[in-house]
Amino acid sequence: MAGRRGSANGVDPAGPRVVVADASAGRHWSKSWSRQLLGYLAVGPVVLLLMALLVYPLLRTFNQSLYDVRPALQKNEFVGLDGFSDLIADPIFWTVFVNSLVWTIAVVGLQFAVGMLGAFVLDRAFPGRWLLRGLAILPWAIPGVVAAMVWRLIYDPQIGTLQIITGPLGIPPLDVLGRPGSALWGVIFAAVWKGFPFWMLIVLAALQSVPKEQVEAAAIDGAGHVGVFRNVMLPSMAPVIRIGVILTSIWTFNYFEMVYVMTKGGPVQSSHIFPTIIYEEAFRKLDFGDSSRFAVISMLLLLVLAIFFVREARKSEAL
Amino acid sequence: MRRRLFALAMTSALTASLVAGAVAAQDPVTLKFWTLQQSDGPVKEAQEAAVRDFEELHNVKVELTTYPYLELQDKLLLAAASDAAPDVLLLDQIWVAQYAGAGYVEPIDDLMAGADIKAEDYFLGAWNSAFVDGKQYGVPFDVGVWAVMYYNKDMFTAAGLDPEKPPTTWEELNAAAAALTNAPDQYGIATWVGGGDAPNCLWDAWTFSGGGEVIDPATNLTGLGEPAGVAALEQYKKSLEYGPEGAVGRDVEDGFALFTSGKAAIMFYGEWGQDTIATRAPDLNYGVALLPVPEGGTSVGCFGGFNLGISSKSQHKDLAWEFLQYSAGVEKQKEITMLTPANRQAATEYLAAKRQYPEMIYQQLDQAKFRPLIPNYPDFAEAQRSILQRALLGDVSPQQALDEGVPGLNEIIAEAQ
Numbered sequence: 001m002a003g004r005r006g007s008a009n010g011v012d013p014a015g016p017r018v019v020v021a022d023a024s025a026g027r028h029w030s031k032s033w034s035r036q037l038l039g040y041l042a043v044g045p046v047v048l049l050l051m052a053l054l055v056y057p058l059l060r061t062f063n064q065s066l067y068d069v070r071p072a073l074q075k076n077e078f079v080g081l082d083g084f085s086d087l088i089a090d091p092i093f094w095t096v097f098v099n100s101l102v103w104t105i106a107v108v109g110l111q112f113a114v115g116m117l118g119a120f121v122l123d124r125a126f127p128g129r130w131l132l133r134g135l136a137i138l139p140w141a142i143p144g145v146v147a148a149m150v151w152r153l154i155y156d157p158q159i160g161t162l163q164i165i166t167g168p169l170g171i172p173p174l175d176v177l178g179r180p181g182s183a184l185w186g187v188i189f190a191a192v193w194k195g196f197p198f199w200m201l202i203v204l205a206a207l208q209s210v211p212k213e214q215v216e217a218a219a220i221d222g223a224g225h226v227g228v229f230r231n232v233m234l235p236s237m238a239p240v241i242r243i244g245v246i247l248t249s250i251w252t253f254n255y256f257e258m259v260y261v262m263t264k265g266g267p268v269q270s271s272h273i274f275p276t277i278i279y280e281e282a283f284r285k286l287d288f289g290d291s292s293r294f295a296v297i298s299m300l301l302l303l304v305l306a307i308f309f310v311r312e313a314r315k316s317e318a319l
Numbered sequence: 320m321r322r323r324l325f326a327l328a329m330t331s332a333l334t335a336s337l338v339a340g341a342v343a344a345q346d347p348v349t350l351k352f353w354t355l356q357q358s359d360g361p362v363k364e365a366q367e368a369a370v371r372d373f374e375e376l377h378n379v380k381v382e383l384t385t386y387p388y389l390e391l392q393d394k395l396l397l398a399a400a401s402d403a404a405p406d407v408l409l410l411d412q413i414w415v416a417q418y419a420g421a422g423y424v425e426p427i428d429d430l431m432a433g434a435d436i437k438a439e440d441y442f443l444g445a446w447n448s449a450f451v452d453g454k455q456y457g458v459p460f461d462v463g464v465w466a467v468m469y470y471n472k473d474m475f476t477a478a479g480l481d482p483e484k485p486p487t488t489w490e491e492l493n494a495a496a497a498a499l500t501n502a503p504d505q506y507g508i509a510t511w512v513g514g515g516d517a518p519n520c521l522w523d524a525w526t527f528s529g530g531g532e533v534i535d536p537a538t539n540l541t542g543l544g545e546p547a548g549v550a551a552l553e554q555y556k557k558s559l560e561y562g563p564e565g566a567v568g569r570d571v572e573d574g575f576a577l578f579t580s581g582k583a584a585i586m587f588y589g590e591w592g593q594d595t596i597a598t599r600a601p602d603l604n605y606g607v608a609l610l611p612v613p614e615g616g617t618s619v620g621c622f623g624g625f626n627l628g629i630s631s632k633s634q635h636k637d638l639a640w641e642f643l644q645y646s647a648g649v650e651k652q653k654e655i656t657m658l659t660p661a662n663r664q665a666a667t668e669y670l671a672a673k674r675q676y677p678e679m680i681y682q683q684l685d686q687a688k689f690r691p692l693i694p695n696y697p698d699f700a701e702a703q704r705s706i707l708q709r710a711l712l713g714d715v716s717p718q719q720a721l722d723e724g725v726p727g728l729n730e731i732i733a734e735a736q
Contacts, residue, residue, distance in 0.1 A: 070695070071400070071420070071421035071422070072416070072417040072418075072420035072421045072694035072695060073420060073694055073695055073734060073735065074420060074421075155568075156565070156569075156573075157563065157564045157565030157568070157569075158563050158564075158565065158577070158582070172564070173563075173564040173565060175564055175565035175567065175568050176568075177568040178512075178565050178566070178567040178568025178569070179567070179568075179712065180712070183568075263514075264514040266514045266704075266708065267512075267514075267567050267568065267708045267712065268705050268708045268709055268712070269701075269705060283393055283396055283397055283400075284392075284396075284697050285695070285697045285698055285701075286396065286400070286417060286421060286697070287698075
């Protein structure tokens, strides 16, 4: 690896110039300084934009989370961390917290499992594979809101496709989205359907990177299918899978429209996750304080995932 | 070097154009108005035509944007909170107190002083729905009432019921609904609950009809836990027996589809549903009647509808006021309202021309009461809906759901004081 990186530097036109710069310092100092200035000028506007669009709102949200901000009640008072302790004492917070964990783990886990199975099927050559590969991508290509509307219809206890299947089997109509125990799971399955093609593509791509000769060698040495999978294929796909898990976890944690369109967080507020409650608090109830507190806690949780992501990204760079 | 300079120039130009786009100057004489589409009817065309007339009359431009209800609700609040609201605000009655509390909408008392517009020309409930803390925040645009009863006359005949004598009390309603139910092919009632404000309205209306109050003005406590409110919730629950499974997840529009597709014989819906039935099921032989009431009660509906207000951040408040008067006047009201005109004279003519049972509807609009006019109504509505959903899901009895939920409702009311 190191060797390859070195040779890549070798063909970089910047390389030799740097060496020359050391020889005649004065003239080149000003030259490299002007180049640095140019660099700052080039990235400057982008950095400023990022500050305005990312850093400022972030700090503002942190600040606002320490206030009771409810414009309709003319409230804008500093409450410090009391706002957080009140929030944590509210059962809705724990519903949201647990739901968000269940939602993220179940969606990512099932998407991964289904996507992996799909990838193994589509990795084998068979007639019509191109067509199936194309069709399998469809759920991922459909806009989230459309998919959510379609799944609402599928679950409809009167006219839904699900009842058309379960009805003749003697299963009574299920009101999947209308009951607190099942509403979130109804959305989870819809989200798995929507997102598994992404995993299928990732795993398909990763499968290409598995050295064929190792697989063959292992098979000749008597490793069974499971053995080959566990000891040869999985290790070489692991970095891709790890990053995939972290990325899809972040996306899923923040995925708003499926839950909002299908259940609006109901019934009895039983299917809220962080993004939907943040939205409800801010734009329905005009409670910017609670909304910011939910947002800050949600961001801290995401930060944990992000740290994993950065570590993994470094690791795979080092490979 | 040249290439780098070029890249720098491009980056800066791009950034500059982004920033410039964001602060581009507005045309000074453009009035912005966001409206909505609420039933299957030609209202949008009529509103556009009215706007063109207004433009000619005042030599200005009006930027009219039409949204569905939920989008309007979200976008308008977001825009108001970030000082970017349109000049003229179309506010659902239940939003007025929230907007007034937050200072997003301008009081119009001073403007009213010299104007022709008079409170008594409008339905009292509609006019007062824009009156918050001693100030008038808008003029009524249109009104609706939750709910009236739509019923399928052919199904009544087939079930041996008299289609000209629809049920008037809960007892009669439940008996008729039982006779009309032949699951899974036909149901007595197109039951719905769902997530919006409609289920609150139906519960409120049944509470009003039993002589109760949602917020008792004498005590400033909720009346939903009092006998009239409890009875209304129990009847709501009872009615689910005559509808298809899954009422809690089904919203009012899904319920409407059950009625127009011939799956259910009775539907509770706002009085403006006739246009939609005419579009979706033109051959449906149906009647409209008062919402059935408890024994000895009077049918009092729950008000819905919209008010027009002026954004407190508007640069063209005088022009916006002209637009309000123009839109709330008798002639325009007959053409451009989504629901029934709020102006009494316009409503009389409108109902006579466009509705079956115009007198019954007029009477309902005249008697209806509005939902709590408190700035934190969204909190109240959600807590109320949670009680309703819990009771209807059957995990707890209506009485128990209320016992556990009423203190929370009273806390929300207290916060608003």
